[in-house]
Each structure stands twice: as C-alpha cells, then as structure tokens.
Amino acid sequence: MIYEEGCYYHLYNRGCNKELIFQKETDYQKLIQIIKELKINEYLDIYAFSLMPNHYHFFVKQISSKPVTNWIKYVFNRYVKKYNIKYDRKGTLFESKVKVKFIDKLDYLGSITHYIHNNPTSDFLKKYSSLNYLEKDTFVNLDFYNEFFGGIAHYLKQFVEYKKSVDNKKIEDYLFGK
Numbered sequence: 001m002i003y004e005e006g007c008y009y010h011l012y013n014r015g016c017n018k019e020l021i022f023q024k025e026t027d028y029q030k031l032i033q034i035i036k037e038l039k040i041n042e043y044l045d046i047y048a049f050s051l052m053p054n055h056y057h058f059f060v061k062q063i064s065s066k067p068v069t070n071w072i073k074y075v076f077n078r079y080v081k082k083y084n085i086k087y088d089r090k091g092t093l094f095e096s097k098v099k100v101k102f103i104d105k106l107d108y109l110g111s112i113t114h115y116i117h118n119n120p121t122s123d124f125l126k127k128y129s130s131l132n133y134l135e136k137d138t139f140v141n142l143d144f145y146n147e148f149f150g151g152i153a154h155y156l157k158q159f160v161e162y163k164k165s166v167d168n169k170k171i172e173d174y175l176f177g178k
Helices: 026-038 067-087 106-118 141-149 151-162 169-176
Strands: 008-014 044-050 056-062 097-105
Touching: 008 067, 008 106, 026 044, 026 067, 044 106, 044 141, 056 067, 056 106, 097 106, 097 169, 106 141, 106 151, 106 169, 141 151
Parallel strands: none
Antiparallel strands: 008 056, 008 097, 044 056
C-alpha cells in the first residue's frame, strides 16, 4: 500500500489466537501513556480509537510523508516489550502486522468514527476509547469533529442515533472487505 499525506486510514489488529492484548487496566494505561509520549503530530492526526481486550482500532489521517504504519509499529513495539516483561512472556502479541484500510470514500468518515466508538460496550472499555478524550488538550484531533460534524455536541447526538439503529454490515463490508 502507498501511504500519502492527507489520506485517511483505519488501523487495526488483534491478539494471536484472539488472545488478550490488555489483561489489566494498567495495560490500557501504559499504551495511552506511550501514545501521549510520542510526537503524534509529526505523523498523523488521531480522530477515533478504541482499545478492546483482544484488539484495537485507530482512525487516523496521515499528515506527513512518514507512513502511519511507522507510528503504529513504534507504539506497539514499545508496548509489546513492556507487556512481555510484565507477563514474563516472549514473542509476538499480535496475529499479524497492523492491518490498514485506506479510506477512499469520504462519506464513510462518520460511519467509521461511529463504528469505532460503538466497539466498547462497557463503561470500563469506554474509558479507553476516544469518546473519553473528546475534550481540550488531548491527543485526539478535535478539529475533525468541528469540521466534519459541526462540533462535538452534534457528533454525540449523531452517535446516539447511530447506536439506536446499528447495522454495521455496510461499514464492516467496507472496512474489512467482506
């Protein structure tokens, strides 16, 4: 895949054999800490993410010539090293390299964001979703919500409507090529 500045991507992966990639709350916190420590704005804008027990999703826009995959590899290489030490394990944590979907249809931007935010089903998991970071001074790019949805309040209203009528088949077909 060719990665281009100004393009949108959905990044995702899951644990080997669908095993957990986050065992304790401190694991989620460690990944968030790693993300915050990195210079995200040199590579990409993060618009939405969700960290699930055995997988993750990020919806991003590449804002430099550096491929978004460089950033995600670096983030998860650091995370896996710390995870392996903590749990006295060796080897890979993920089933494959990061999976990437180039978002070539701008009318899907809202659906992708809603889909990612709809992944967490418990209050605990919602803490580790960009829904919990829709405030000032975070690493989530809030300008996207203002520009694309007319503000965070409008986005949240749309998201409530989306949750009432969830039919993910169309967006899953688009994202995962089913």
